[in-house]
Every structure is written in structure tokens, then in C-alpha cells.
Amino acid sequence: MVQGRSEAIIIVTAAVLALSTLAVSLRCYTRLYIVRAFGWDDKTMLTAIALNIAFCICTFVGATYGIGQKNAWFLERPNNLHIALFSWWLGQIFYILTCVVAKTSIALTLLRITVVRTHAIILYIATTFNIIVGLLFFFFTIFQCKPIDFFWHRMTEHGSCLDPDILIGIAYLYTVVAAVNDFTIGLLPIFMIWNLQMRPRTKFSLAVILGLGMVAGAAVIIRIPFLPNYKDKEFLYATWQISIWSNVEANLGIAAGSMSTIRPLIRKLHSTSFIARIRQRTGTFQLPSRIRKSHRGGGGVYSPTSNNMYRSPTTVPADQVLEQQNPSEESLGR
Missing domain, CATH: 1.20.1070 (Rhopdopsin 7-helix transmembrane proteins)
Incomplete structure (x- = not known):
């Protein structure tokens, strides 16, 4: 023993x-x-x-x-x-x-x-x-x-x-x-x-x-x-x-x-859970102003449950938004 x-x-x-x-x-x-x-x-x-x-x-x-x-x-x-x-x-x-x-x-x-x-x-x-x-x-x-x-x-x-x-x-x-x-x-x-x-x-x-x-x-x-x-x-x-x-x-x-x-993995897990929480609580995602300005047609709020008359001309997936907010960090994780 x-x-x-x-x-x-x-x-x-x-x-x-x-x-x-x-x-x-x-x-x-x-x-x-x-x-x-x-x-x-x-x-x-x-x-x-x-x-x-x-x-x-x-x-x-x-x-x-x-x-x-x-x-x-x-x-x-x-x-x-x-x-x-x-x-x-x-x-x-x-x-x-x-x-x-x-x-x-x-x-x-x-x-x-x-x-x-x-x-x-x-x-x-x-x-x-x-x-x-x-x-x-x-x-x-x-x-x-x-x-x-x-x-x-x-x-x-x-x-x-x-x-x-x-x-x-x-x-x-x-x-x-x-x-x-x-x-x-x-x-x-x-x-x-x-x-x-x-x-x-x-x-x-x-x-x-x-x-x-x-x-x-x-x-x-x-x-x-x-x-x-x-x-x-x-x-x-x-x-x-x-x-x-x-x-x-x-x-x-x-x-x-x-x-x-493993920073990219941590960021991905954080982003995924962040998006899930937003969708569960409100079903909406407010586009940051600097992202809205980069799209033609102005900004607004996208809601999958709202009527067409209230829907913004620009619809961007939330995970795509988060990727655009961190364009340079991915290269640091490589």
C-alpha cells in the first residue's frame, strides 16, 4: 500500500x-x-x-x-x-x-x-x-x-x-x-x-x-x-x-x-452564451451605432417577433455583430 x-x-x-x-x-x-x-x-x-x-x-x-x-x-x-x-x-x-x-x-x-x-x-x-x-x-x-x-x-x-x-x-x-x-x-x-x-x-x-x-x-x-x-x-x-x-x-x-x-475558444463560448441570454430575455438585439452606420438604410432594432412595419431595413445576426466588433483579436489567438 x-x-x-x-x-x-x-x-x-x-x-x-x-x-x-x-x-x-x-x-x-x-x-x-x-x-x-x-x-x-x-x-x-x-x-x-x-x-x-x-x-x-x-x-x-x-x-x-x-x-x-x-x-x-x-x-x-x-x-x-x-x-x-x-x-x-x-x-x-x-x-x-x-x-x-x-x-x-x-x-x-x-x-x-x-x-x-x-x-x-x-x-x-x-x-x-x-x-x-x-x-x-x-x-x-x-x-x-x-x-x-x-x-x-x-x-x-x-x-x-x-x-x-x-x-x-x-x-x-x-x-x-x-x-x-x-x-x-x-x-x-x-x-x-x-x-x-x-x-x-x-x-x-x-x-x-x-x-x-x-x-x-x-x-x-x-x-x-x-x-x-x-x-x-x-x-x-x-x-x-x-x-x-x-x-x-x-x-x-x-x-x-x-x-x-485558447482565448478564441473562451471568446466564442462567451459570445454564444451572451447571444443566447439576449434572445431568451428580450428577443431583440440593438445594433451598436458604429455598426448601424456601416449599413445602408440606417439602423434600428431587429425583432424576430415584430411586424414588418416596425422591422429595421438592416438585419444583422448578433454573432456576426460580435465578430465585427473584434476584428483584430482573432489574429492574436492564432
Whole structure:
């Protein structure tokens, strides 16, 4: 029976996995059926969620077999130790790949709406550093022991592993680069939309939505104090916080990167419910003055139940009116 730290790992991982999966599903629906602009950033995010699911499976299996438990717990379950260590090793590989691919997807999303060359260069530089350092951490994680399987067979086989301080140093380097990348991607949208012709309230909401990537950066920073636990003798117990925050970082990064793309879906749902409420309550829709002036024959009120003598010369569906009121926002959601 799973208990203690292991249970906490499973609960937190399941919660954030559900959030990220829902966010990616909404993203795909929005891009495929609403804006009809499924791009490379969406394909990259699908790759990220697939890698993330593999990472979470490793976490579930590892926690079930002993991640989060002290060494004494394995005395009665010696076979569990190999599975727990292997799950940790494999999970870290999927974690690195998930984060690198997810951050790349977010950068590609911003590149779709970037019009200033300087902003594009910043995104390219941040993404390049993220990929390079991520691959460095990736290969160090795989080949930290010789032979490779000595990592999870260290109790029964002969071999050697890198000095834990070396791996911790690489982990610190990756953490710093990942945090800088997240905050760069999170703050850059403020400068990207600063000079756009739109209401301040709309600018603020777009900056917040596009800057959700900083949420993952916060999880990276929170994980820093626990990195020295890599060299603790009670390895699987001492690193349970690293396991939790790694899952939080990966899943929130995916969720934040996907939530920034579903604004057209939210607007469509809001418009649909708004129109339905109007029709249920009054059966009429007053055309805005600037819309009425654009149609020949003046304005007025259209009522589907009124007599012809009271009907306006211009009849415009309400959902068409709302689309005309927001001509530029659709492009921002693509």
C-alpha cells in the first residue's frame, strides 16, 4: 500500500497531469476547429505532453515501488529497490525532454505573433541555450554510471558513478538556464504588445495570458534548495521534493503554454452564451451605432417577433455583430 511521501508524490502528480492534459486538449480544439491554424508550436506541444505522460507514468510506478521511502522500507521489499531506482532514472530523462520541448513550443507560439526583429532574436537565443543545457543535463543523467544499469543495480553489481557534486552542478546550471528562459518568455509579451493599437485592459489581459510561462519558472526556483539531496544516503526518500517539483514544473509549463492559446475558444463560448441570454430575455438585439452606420438604410432594432412595419431595413445576426466588433483579436489567438 502506498503511503507517506510516496502517496503525496502520486496525488500531486495526478492533479497537475490532469491540468496539463486538459489544457493541451483545449489548445488542440481551438487551433483545429476554431482558428484553423494548427502549427509547429502545437505539434511540439503535443510531443511535450506525450513525453510528460511518460514522465508521470515513471513517477507513479516509482512512487508505488518506493520513491519517497527510507532505506529500511526496502528490507522487506528488496526487489522494489531496483524498480524504484530505474523509475527515477528514466523519469529524469523524460522530465528533461518534456521541459525542453515544452519551452520550445512556447517560444514558437510567441514567434508566430512577433513582429519586432529584436524580440525574435531574444526568443531564438533563449531557446538555443535552453536546448543546449537541457541536452547536456540529459546526457549526464543517462551516462552518470558505468555501466548505465549500475544506477539501479548498484546493490547487486559492480560499477561506478560520477561524483554526485558534478551532477548537482549540472542540475544547478540547467535550473538557472530554465528559470531565465521561463522569465524571459514570461516578460517578453509585455514589450511585444506595448505598442499595439488596443485598449489598455485588453493589453493587460493579453500580457497576463501570454506570460503564464513564468509559473513554471517559479517551480524551478522552488526546487533549487532540494538539489543537494541528490547525494543523500537516503536517496529515494531525500529526493521526494525534487520529484514533486519536477512534475509541477513540467505540467504547469505545458498547461501555461497551452492556456495562452485558447482565448478564441473562451471568446466564442462567451459570445454564444451572451447571444443566447439576449434572445431568451428580450428577443431583440440593438445594433451598436458604429455598426448601424456601416449599413445602408440606417439602423434600428431587429425583432424576430415584430411586424414588418416596425422591422429595421438592416438585419444583422448578433454573432456576426460580435465578430465585427473584434476584428483584430482573432489574429492574436492564432
